[in-house]
Amino acid sequence: GIQVEQSPPDLILQEGANSTLRCNFSDSVNNLQWFHQNPWGQLINLFYIPSGTKQNGRLSATTVATERYSLLYISSSQTTDSGVYFCAVTFSGGGADGLTFGKGTHLIIQP
Amino acid sequence: KAGVTQTPRYLIKTRGQQVTLSCSPISGHRSVSWYQQTPGQGLQFLFEYFSETQRNKGNFPGRFSGRQFSNSRSEMNVSTLELGDSALYLCASSGGPPLRNFSYNEQFFGPGTRLTVL
Numbered sequence: 001g002i003q004v005e006q007s008p009p010d011l012i013l014q015e016g017a018n019s020t021l022r023c024n025f026s027d028s029v030n031n032l033q034w035f036h037q038n039p040w041g042q043l044i045n046l047f048y049i050p051s052g053t054k055q056n057g058r059l060s061a062t063t064v065a066t067e068r069y070s071l072l073y074i075s076s077s078q079t080t081d082s083g084v085y086f087c088a089v090t091f092s093g094g095g096a097d098g099l100t101f102g103k104g105t106h107l108i109i110q111p
Numbered sequence: 112k113a114g115v116t117q118t119p120r121y122l123i124k125t126r127g128q129q130v131t132l133s134c135s136p137i138s139g140h141r142s143v144s145w146y147q148q149t150p151g152q153g154l155q156f157l158f159e160y161f162s163e164t165q166r167n168k169g170n171f172p173g174r175f176s177g178r179q180f181s182n183s184r185s186e187m188n189v190s191t192l193e194l195g196d197s198a199l200y201l202c203a204s205s206g207g208p209p210l211r212n213f214s215y216n217e218q219f220f221g222p223g224t225r226l227t228v229l
Contacts, residue, residue, distance in 0.1 A: 033217060041199050041223045048217035086154065098144050098156030098167055099218060
């Protein structure tokens with residue numbers, strides 16, 4: 001079936017470290033977004049990136065649509081980066097079924 | 112611009128009751144989608160509305176329904192609540208209609224309504 005897989009599921013790092021989160025998807029996509037879910041549950045938009053590379057401060061993302069993966073890079077991690085990071089896609093084939101989410105990467109940044 | 116707003120933020124109901132949740136999209140956005148988040152199933156798509164019409168529906172029973180008003184505000188209703196309906200319900204809005212190739216614009220989420228069913 002159509003799937004979005006994120007890795008690693010959990011990541012514990014020291015403040016100042018860099019990290020790479022990966023999102024693999026099983027079919028062609030029209031839309032790919034990265035979110036950070038805060039402790040209160042709200043999904044904060046990080047990137048809208050169905051293809052190509054974008055950067056925003058310490059964060060950057062790359063999507064290689066032809067190889068069906070996306071990467072989120074976090075540099076010089078801060079404790080406020082802790083939380084769950086989700087990748088979500090809309091698949092090209094068939095009807096539009098809303099965003100399909102991965103299970104997330106739980107990131108803990110220790111001081 | 113104000114973000115997506117959802118009311119109420121917290122809700123406690125008992126089994127068998129029904130509940131209505133409300134979502135106001137970002138001003139000018141015309142598409143509203145609803146998602147359910149539970150620890151076991153993660154984030155799942157419920158349905159999407161555009162111009163007062165339901166365009167897509169996820170794999171949820173008929174107890175889950177929704178509607179959209181002419182000002183793009185949306186409500187979702189869950190009837191005959193079950194314990195398993197306890198979840199965070201998230202609403203998202205986007206700027207325009209789904210394009211011909213079914214791609215979506217970037218979606219922006221509200222803070223959610225946390226529903227507890229006792």
